[in-house]
Amino acid sequence: MKDELFELLKKEKKRQRDGLVLIPSENYVSADVLKVLGSEFGNKYAEGQVGRRYYTGNEWVDGVESLAIERAKKLFGAPFVNVQAYSGSPANMAILIALCEKKSDLVLSQELSHGGHLSMGQKVSATGRFFKTDHYHLSKRGEIGWKELGEKARRLKPRVIFAGGTAYTKKFDFKRYGEIAGQVGAYFVADISHVAGLVVAGVHPDPVPYADLVMTTSHKTLRGGRGALIMVTKRGLNKDADLGEKINKAVFPGIQGGPHMNNIASIAVALEEASSPGFKKYGRKVVRNAKALADSLGRYEFKLIGGGTENHMIWIDLRKKGIDGWSMHVALEMVNMFVNKQTVPNDPRPAYYPSGLRLGTPAVTTRGMQEAQMRLIAQWLGTVAEICQEHWSNSIGSENYEKDQEARKMFKKRLEEDKAIKKMRKEVRDFARKWPIFKW
Ligand SMILES: Cc1ncc(COP(=O)(O)O)c(C=O)c1O
Numbered sequence: 467m468k469d470e471l472f473e474l475l476k477k478e479k480k481r482q483r484d485g486l487v488l489i490p491s492e493n494y495v496s497a498d499v500l501k502v503l504g505s506e507f508g509n510k511y512a513e514g515q516v517g518r519r520y521y522t523g524n525e526w527v528d529g530v531e532s533l534a535i536e537r538a539k540k541l542f543g544a545p546f547v548n549v550q551a552y553s554g555s556p557a558n559m560a561i562l563i564a565l566c567e568k569k570s571d572l573v574l575s576q577e578l579s580h581g582g583h584l585s586m587g588q589k590v591s592a593t594g595r596f597f598k599t600d601h602y603h604l605s606k607r608g609e610i611g612w613k614e615l616g617e618k619a620r621r622l623k624p625r626v627i628f629a630g631g632t633a634y635t636k637k638f639d640f641k642r643y644g645e646i647a648g649q650v651g652a653y654f655v656a657d658i659s660h661v662a663g664l665v666v667a668g669v670h671p672d673p674v675p676y677a678d679l680v681m682t683t684s685h686k687t688l689r690g691g692r693g694a695l696i697m698v699t700k701r702g703l704n705k706d707a708d709l710g711e712k713i714n715k716a717v718f719p720g721i722q723g724g725p726h727m728n729n730i731a732s733i734a735v736a737l738e739e740a741s742s743p744g745f746k747k748y749g750r751k752v753v754r755n756a757k758a759l760a761d762s763l764g765r766y767e768f769k770l771i772g773g774g775t776e777n778h779m780i781w782i783d784l785r786k787k788g789i790d791g792w793s794m795h796v797a798l799e800m801v802n803m804f805v806n807k808q809t810v811p812n813d814p815r816p817a818y819y820p821s822g823l824r825l826g827t828p829a830v831t832t833r834g835m836q837e838a839q840m841r842l843i844a845q846w847l848g849t850v851a852e853i854c855q856e857h858w859s860n861s862i863g864s865e866n867y868e869k870d871q872e873a874r875k876m877f878k879k880r881l882e883e884d885k886a887i888k889k890m891r892k893e894v895r896d897f898a899r900k901w902p903i904f905k906w
Contacts (some may be wrong), residue, residue, distance in 0.1 A: 467673070475802055482894045483903060484677035485802035487844065490660065490779045490826020491632070492804075493689050495901045496739060499732045503691045508728030515714060529906060530759050534730050537737035541666060543674050544697035546710035549733055550717050550725040554659050554683035555585035555593075557694035562597050562626065563716040564586075565653050566711070570598065571625035574618060574652070576610070577670055579809040579817075581631040581781070586657060600624070604811050608772025608781075619650045629673070630657025630681075633781050633808050633824045635772040636848040637671055644676030644701075653705070655679045659694075663687025667749020670777060678702035679709070682890030687752065687828050688741040688776060690736025691729045748831060751863055752778045758837035759844055771822070776899045780825040783810045789854045790863065791820045792874070797850045797881050802898065803843075815863065830888070833901035842897070846890065853886055 482494070494544070495503070507530060513520040516528045516535070518771050551557035562573060573593070576582030580603045586592040587599030590859035600622060602615040619627060629643045640656055656673035662682035664670035673680050680697040684690035696717070697711045706712070739745060753776075755833070760774045763782070766824060771781040784791060791807030793795040808824035815821050824845075857880040861873035881887055 479510050481802075483795065485804055486894060486898055487829035488803060488825045488827070488843070489807045490806070490824055491683075491826065491834055492685050493686060493828045495685075495689055495691065495732070496904050497725070497738070498739070499690055499735045502731040502735055503728055505728055505731065507731045509728065510727045511724040512727055513718060513724045521724075527730075528725060530731045530734060531725070534734035534737065536576045537734055537741070538695050540695065541737055541741055542680065542695075542697055543672075544680060544699050545703060546698040546713070548696040548710075548712075548713050548717055549693065549730050549788070550722065551694040551696060552722060552726065552729075553582075553692055554657070554681065554694045555591070556717075556721055557681050557683075558583075558585040558628075558657065559593055559714040560713060561681060561696060562593055563656055563720050565626050565655075565679075565684060566597055567625075572622055573599045573626045573628065574615070574629045575601055575624065575628035576622040576634070579813050580604040580811045581632065581633040583632040583657065583659075585731060586628045586630065604634075604771075608811075609735065610639070612642065616646055619646050619652065621767065623650055626655055627652045628655050628657060629677075630655075630659065632660065632662075633771075633779065635770070635775040635777060635779050635781050637736055637776045640661050640673040640676040647678075653678045653702070655681065657681045659683040660686055660779065663689065663740065663745070664749050664753060667746045667752075669753045674699050676701070678705055679713075683883055684733045684736060687749070688736055688740055689828075691732030693726070693733050695731045695733070700823040718812050731897050749875050752827050752831045755831050755837060755840050756780060758840040759825065759827060762841045762844030764845065766844060766851065768847070768851070778828050781808065781810070782823040782825070783821060784823060784851075785810070786823050787851055787855060789851065789858050791823045792818070792853045793858065793862070793877060794823055794851065796878060797854050797887065798847070800881055800887050800893040801846070801850065803846065803850075819863065830901075833903055839901075846894065847888070849890065853881070855885060857884070858879060886899045 503529045510527050511521045512527050516531050533856040534549040535547045554613050575586035578588045588594045603611045615733045654677045656677040661670045685692040756775045756778045769783045769786050795807045806820045808826040809820040810822035859873045864870045
């Protein structure tokens, strides 16, 4: 079919093939996941639950949703699972709707600029607008500030304590979270969106024995379509036997209408793939590669928050290099390398032009890369940082908006004309093409 849209699809496929995805939340899905995402399951409306729908014609999509639920229960060892949330943010919203009953019920979560995620009660998110929230921070060593968390939990008596972040390089100590929540009678929710695949692979602690609820997106390390799983654990059901039903109702009709059955099918496929021995190997390699990348970055004098990584994520503070996260992500995009600009704890810069970067190894590991390739990637990152320093202007970050924007425009123009950038773009492209993305 000749349509402008399909031209865009061709270009996006090429971009993904010719580039290195180091954004920690992104990954490549398998051909089977892709197949069901674009399948007829997407045509079907199925409001309600399996066997109890508000539409007819659900014989086969009921089978799809049952498979997704049963596979998730088995893989994570949780007695109740909802697979209908459209994504991670609505899933966290649904959890808070299910758990918080009074206006005064407080939600305690990791502060955004300290690696937390918007959807766990930050003021700019609906979860922070409609629920009362407070936050804990990281220690100087980049670990959860346990003293502050414990003190706030005792003083504020939260209804919900969230564990989970979008930039955190340590292993989450779910046992410790569970103990604190238990002492103050709070629900403990573990959002494992980033590390779910690592939990399945056995290279990250498992939250299920300690949390009341566990939420994960399905599309990061789990490599499914974009959705979410909300799981209620045995501990959660012991606290409230109706918690599963409350979650179902909070998702539909609470905040959603018809579930996206093609997406639920893709989750079922991904969960089956994740239960294979090959996936365990993949999870181990993700962590090994992240450690290799972090170690190599040290050679190029990058300052890593937390001093390294224990999972798939690397968090860089660029202040020592005299550049910002925006400049690096712009320059890296020009050489076909994709990373996230990211705020750092107590960042003096605004979120759009933050002081840091966030990198991850899930996608490059799916392409089969190993430690040797991580060393090469670190070298490229080091070179790009030097190029950014060379073209940096002190007017970038100026309090005068016009001056700042003009300086950023000039910086981009100088990068585009830089011979080393042009050479590296070709080098990265030729390198990336050698690493197939499954078999598309
Ligand atoms: C820890 C965490 N929770 C929730 C979300 C929200 O997921 P989504 O982008 O699917 O809404 C993210 C996304 O990055 C995340 O990192």
